[in-house]
Each structure stands twice: as structure tokens, then as C-alpha cells.
Amino acid sequence: MCRPGDAAFVQPVAYSAAPVMPGTAPASLYVGDLDPAVTEAMLFEVFNMVGPVASIRVCRDAVTRRSLGYGYVNYMNVADAERALESLNYTPIRGTPVRIMWSNRDPTIRRSGTGNIFIKNLHTSIDHKALHDTFSAFGNILSCKIAMDGDRSRGYGFVHYETMEMAENAIKHVNGMLLNDQQVYVGLHVSKKERMSKIEEQRAKFTNIYVKNIDGSVDQQAFEDMFAAFGPYTSCVLMVDEEGKSKEFGFVNYEHHEDARRAVEEMHETDINGKQLYVGRAQKKAEREEELRRQYEKIREEKLSKYQGVNLYIKNLDESIDDEKLRQEFSVFGVITSAKVMLDDKTNVSKGFGFVCFSNPDEATKAVTEMNGRMIAGKPIYVALAQRKEVRRAQLAAQMQQRAFRAQQQQQAMMPGGYPAAPIFYPPGAVPPQARGFYPPQAQMMGRPRWAAPGQPPIPGQPGFPQQPGMPQQYPVARGRGAGYKYTPNARNAPGQAGAAPIPNGAAAVPGRPVLNAATLASLPVEQQKRTLGEALFPLVQTHAGQAAGKVTGMLLEMDNGELLHLLESPEALSGKVAEAIAALEEHLRAQQEAQQEA
Numbered sequence: 001m002c003r004p005g006d007a008a009f010v011q012p013v014a015y016s017a018a019p020v021m022p023g024t025a026p027a028s029l030y031v032g033d034l035d036p037a038v039t040e041a042m043l044f045e046v047f048n049m050v051g052p053v054a055s056i057r058v059c060r061d062a063v064t065r066r067s068l069g070y071g072y073v074n075y076m077n078v079a080d081a082e083r084a085l086e087s088l089n090y091t092p093i094r095g096t097p098v099r100i101m102w103s104n105r106d107p108t109i110r111r112s113g114t115g116n117i118f119i120k121n122l123h124t125s126i127d128h129k130a131l132h133d134t135f136s137a138f139g140n141i142l143s144c145k146i147a148m149d150g151d152r153s154r155g156y157g158f159v160h161y162e163t164m165e166m167a168e169n170a171i172k173h174v175n176g177m178l179l180n181d182q183q184v185y186v187g188l189h190v191s192k193k194e195r196m197s198k199i200e201e202q203r204a205k206f207t208n209i210y211v212k213n214i215d216g217s218v219d220q221q222a223f224e225d226m227f228a229a230f231g232p233y234t235s236c237v238l239m240v241d242e243e244g245k246s247k248e249f250g251f252v253n254y255e256h257h258e259d260a261r262r263a264v265e266e267m268h269e270t271d272i273n274g275k276q277l278y279v280g281r282a283q284k285k286a287e288r289e290e291e292l293r294r295q296y297e298k299i300r301e302e303k304l305s306k307y308q309g310v311n312l313y314i315k316n317l318d319e320s321i322d323d324e325k326l327r328q329e330f331s332v333f334g335v336i337t338s339a340k341v342m343l344d345d346k347t348n349v350s351k352g353f354g355f356v357c358f359s360n361p362d363e364a365t366k367a368v369t370e371m372n373g374r375m376i377a378g379k380p381i382y383v384a385l386a387q388r389k390e391v392r393r394a395q396l397a398a399q400m401q402q403r404a405f406r407a408q409q410q411q412q413a414m415m416p417g418g419y420p421a422a423p424i425f426y427p428p429g430a431v432p433p434q435a436r437g438f439y440p441p442q443a444q445m446m447g448r449p450r451w452a453a454p455g456q457p458p459i460p461g462q463p464g465f466p467q468q469p470g471m472p473q474q475y476p477v478a479r480g481r482g483a484g485y486k487y488t489p490n491a492r493n494a495p496g497q498a499g500a501a502p503i504p505n506g507a508a509a510v511p512g513r514p515v516l517n518a519a520t521l522a523s524l525p526v527e528q529q530k531r532t533l534g535e536a537l538f539p540l541v542q543t544h545a546g547q548a549a550g551k552v553t554g555m556l557l558e559m560d561n562g563e564l565l566h567l568l569e570s571p572e573a574l575s576g577k578v579a580e581a582i583a584a585l586e587e588h589l590r591a592q593q594e595a596q597q598e599a
Contacts, residue, residue: 046091124153132159142161142162171187211250212277396585397584
């Protein structure tokens with residue numbers, strides 16, 4: 001079930017129903033495959049027709065508030081729940097058939113696989129309901145599902161029975177039978193880990209070998225003589241083209257695994273007419289591709305670990321900085337193995353960022369400390385350890401989750417007794433479940449303005465924005481790339497001072513309000529600096545992120561103030577960071593959905 005802090009935590013919609021009568025046992029149903037637009041009120045209209053509903057909840061993502069595609073319906077008694085399971089299972093709600101089963105709070109029972117069968121070679125016209133109707137004759141079904149690719153069946157599915165005896169009975173009667181003129185296979189479901197273990201065991205007992213790099217002078221007879229000494233074989237073929245010329249590779253399939261293994265051990269890397277043979281276990285194309293992928297990933301990981309902590313990422317470089325100038329600037333900190341400024345493929349002009357790789361981590365760390373924010377060619381550069389894109393996205397997603405969790409904890413602490421109201425939909429007349437002992441009390445998120453993400457500063461002009469006396473007003477943001485413009489925490493330029501940023505077009509200063517730069521930001525109290533940056537960032541982020549602007553702004557505010565000022569000054573840098581944040585958010589949502597599907 002959904003709990004405070006979970007990704008599936010939901011906002012409450014309070015309704016009440018008649019109290020549970022003494023002696024009745026409440027029952028909970030799981031409702032899956034919900035359309036994203038389905039709400040608690042819609043489910044209430046459908047399920048309350050069967051019997052009085054105690055409570056309803058649709059589980060949603062804690063950050064985006066989007067439906068996770070499943071929910072729970074709690075009835076006053078078991079009889080009503082049984083009727084709902086029989087009459088409403090696979091009923092379309094907003095055009096999508098819903099899948100209903102008993103809610104099982106013990107995940108070990110679901111994951112044990114006991115009584116779970118696998119059906120393949122199903123006709124594409126067979127849907128969830130047809131599969132359920134076919135297999136319900138052999139026992140009580142806990143769950144039944146067809147694997148789908150969008151709206152189309154993938155040709156296989158799963159049926160989970162209450163007991164192993166029911167599953168074995170279904171296998172005995174249906175395996176090999178025709179369903180819609182297609183012979184189906186039915187067997188016990190085997191977990192992916194067990195399947196991979198069996199596959200590896202079968203691969204270890206190979207009999208078919210692959211031979212390549214064979215000299216062109218070797219013909220079929222010579223090829224057979226070469227491998228006949230290791231034992232009897234069922235086939236030995238040297239591959240030739242249409243003209244009968246050798247393709248310099250072939251296959252030998254032995255009768256026994258030991259003979260094939262010995263042939264590989266003794267013939268591999270043997271020199272034949274000046275060419276070294278390759279002899280190994282024959283592999284299918286998919287297996288070869290998977291092995292090549294693993295080798296590539298291994299090499300990539302080794303390369304990344306080799307340069308971990310020594311490769312630096314530098315951005316906000318002036319167009320006049322080339323590889324040699326970049327190397328000169330950083331050479332004072334140690335031995336540089338490579339220095340590269342990234343160029344545009346079409347124009348051959350600097351993209352404004354590059355990389356410097358040192359010989360050891362200590363030198364790289366010193367360079368980050370000394371060079372981050374330093375002025376080079378009139379621009380302050382940003383220097384940090386280089387990271388892979390997926391690592392940066394994962395960090396942004398983790399920061400987003402931490403902010404949401406901290407916000408929930410703070411909101412819960414504000415409630416009397418530490419517990420807010422339960423995040424459940426209550427029909428008219430219902431008694432809260434904690435008053436009945438049905439569910440333990442659960443916390444909910446406090447309502448927050450729809451425009452603010454957890455940890456995000458309020459945005460001026462939006463409902464609920466606290467306008468306090470003395471609060472700094474929103475500043476026009478300087479976007480120009482004026483020479484000598486400093487905005488690092490340690491470099492302050494007073495307004496009107498040499499090196500201060502010029503006011504760009506479209507951002508003219510409002511009388512009485514200073515332009516937001518390093519000097520004006522440093523003059524503010526520390527606790528107001530992030531809020532001021534958030535006020536300036538939000539309208540700019542909104543042009544790129546739309547409705548997600550609140551969450552994206554909150555993610556960006558985790559960065560250093562100096563880099564945030566750089567984003568305000570550089571539309572290109574801001575666009576790139578917003579794109580990274582949106583990608584991290586989408587990846588986080590996909591991971592949440594996959595985790596829920598696997599569970």
C-alpha cells in the first residue's frame with residue numbers, strides 16, 4: 001500500500017460513508033491497468049454499484065502527482081468485494097479494461113512464484129478476460145495478464161493460481177491444446193534468474209564449434225581431416241561462396257561435448273599455413289551481440305575508472321580559447337595528459353566547453369579548487385570533475401527525491417501528533433479507517449501551491465506568494481556577455497564599478513531595483529539568495545519546461561550560486577541544464593513505473 005515518503009503517495013479526497021457494522025470483515029481489492037485520467041471519484045461510481053465502499057485510493061507519484069496506473073478499493077465486507085471481483089474484472093473504465101485482484105500486502109507471496117504458470121503462442125485476439133475465462137475452470141485465479149506491446153498482445157501471458165495443485169491441473173489440461181486455432185504451450189513460470197542459470201549450464205555443454213581465419217588453400221577434405229582426430233562428429237562444413245571459393249570459416253558439430261571442448265583447447269590459435277586459427281563455441285547472433293556489448297561496457301568502465309578523478313570539465317570558455325591556451329592555463333597545477341576544446345562540427349567554432357585530463361587526482365582537485373570561477377579572456381569559467389550524462393541525471397533525480405522527502409517530513413511535523421489525515425478517498429458517510437482499526441494511520445502531503453515543487457522558492461505573482469515587508473523584489477537579469485563580468489562568490493563587482501555586467505537589451509533596470517549580479521546577490525542575506533535566484537530563474541525555465549518549470553527550477557537551485565548566475569547570463573547553458581533536468585525527471589518516472597510493474 002502507499003505510505004508517506006513512497007513514490008506512490010497520494011493526496012486525499014475526503015468523503016465519508018456508513019460506518020462498518022460490528023462483525024463484518026473489511027476487504028481490499030487491487031485495481032490495476034488504470035487509465036492515467038481515472039480518479040477516485042470515477043472508481044467510486046463504478047465500485048459503489050456493487051456494495052458500500054469504505055475507501056478508495058489511486059496511487060500517484062509524489063513529485064509529478066501523475067497516476068501510477070493502479071489503486072485500491074476497500075469494501076465494508078468480503079461478500080461485496082467478491083461480487084466486485086466477479087462482475088467488474090476487466091470492465092472498461094475510460095476505455096481501458098481494469099484488472100482486479102485481491103490486495104496482498106505480503107510481497108513474498110507474490111514474488112515466490114508458487115502457482116504461477118506461463119502461456120505462450122497465444123493468438124493476438126486473446127485478451128485478459130478471454131485468458132481469465134479459459135483458465136478459471138481449473139481453480140481460483142489471483143492474477144491473470146497478457147503481455148502487451150501498446151495495444152497489441154505479445155503472444156504470451158501469465159496466470160497465478162492460489163495453489164500449486166491448481167496450476168498443475170491447468171498445465172495438464174491446456175498444454176498443447178488449440179486456442180483460436182493456435183497450439184499453446186503452458187508450463188510453470190520460471191524466473192529470469194533461473195532461466196539464465198539453465199542457459200549458462202547448457203552453453204557450458206556445447207558440441208558445436210566455430211572455426212575462422214582458415215587459410216584459403218584449405219579445402220573441405222583438409223578441413224575434415226583437421227578436426228576428425230578429436231572424435232566422431234555429426235557435421236563438418238567449410239563455408240564456400242557461389243563459385244566454390246572458401247569463405248575462410250566453418251563449423252564442426254561433435255557427438256560429445258568432451259570432444260568439442262578438446263578441439264577448442266588444442267586447435268585454438270594453431271598456425272595453419274601462416275594464419276592463426278580461431279576456434280571457439282558456436283554462438284547465435286543475439287548471443288554474439290550480447291557478448292560484444294558486455295565487452296564494450298567493460299572496456300568503457302575500465303576507461304572511466306582510469307580517468308576517474310583526473311578528468312575535468314570546463315565550460316563558459318571564450319571563443320578565443322583553443323586547445324593550446326587551455327593547456328597553458330591549467331599546466332601550472334601538474335602534468336596534463338590531454339586538453340581539448342570542443343568544436344562545432346559545421347562551423348569549427350568553440351562550443352564554449354572542453355576537458356582537461358591530469359596525470360593524478362591530487363593535481364585535478366587542486367585545479368578545480370583554484371580555477372573554478374577564475375576569469376579567462378574576460379569570462380569566469382566553471383570547472384568541475386567530468387561526469388557521465390547518466391550519472392548527472394541520476395544525481396538530479398536523487399536530489400529531487402530527497403527534497404520531496406524532506407518537504408513531507410517538515411509538513412508531517414507541523415500536524416498535531418505527527419500524523420496528518422489519511423491519504424484516502426472516503427465515500428459519503430465513511431468513518432476513517434484508523435478509527436475502525438482497519439488501516440494504521442498514514443501521513444499525507446500538506447497542500448502546497450500548484451506552482452511550487454518541494455524545496456522550490458515561491459514565485460512572485462503566483463497565488464500564495466508571501467509578500468513580506470523588506471523582501472527583495474524580483475530583479476531584472478543581466479544576460480549580456482560583457483567583458484570582465486564576475487559572478488563567482490569570491491568576486492564582487494559593485495554597480496557602476498569597472499568590470500560590472502552591462503544591462504542587456506530587454507532587461508533594462510527598473511528605477512530603485514538593482515540588476516541581479518554577483519554584487520547584488522552577495523549583498524543579500526544568505527537565506528534570501530536562493531529565493532532571489534529562484535524568482536529570476538522561474539520565468540526563464542518556464543519557457544523551456546512549461547508545466548514542469550516548478551520542479552525543474554527546484555532541481556536547478558541545488559547548484560552553486562555562481563553557476564546559477566551563469567545560467568541567467570547564458571541562454572544556451574540554461575537550455576542545456578533544463579534539458580538535463582527534464583531528462584532526469586522522465587527517467588525517474590520510468591524507473592518508478594518499472595518498479596511498480598515488477599512488484
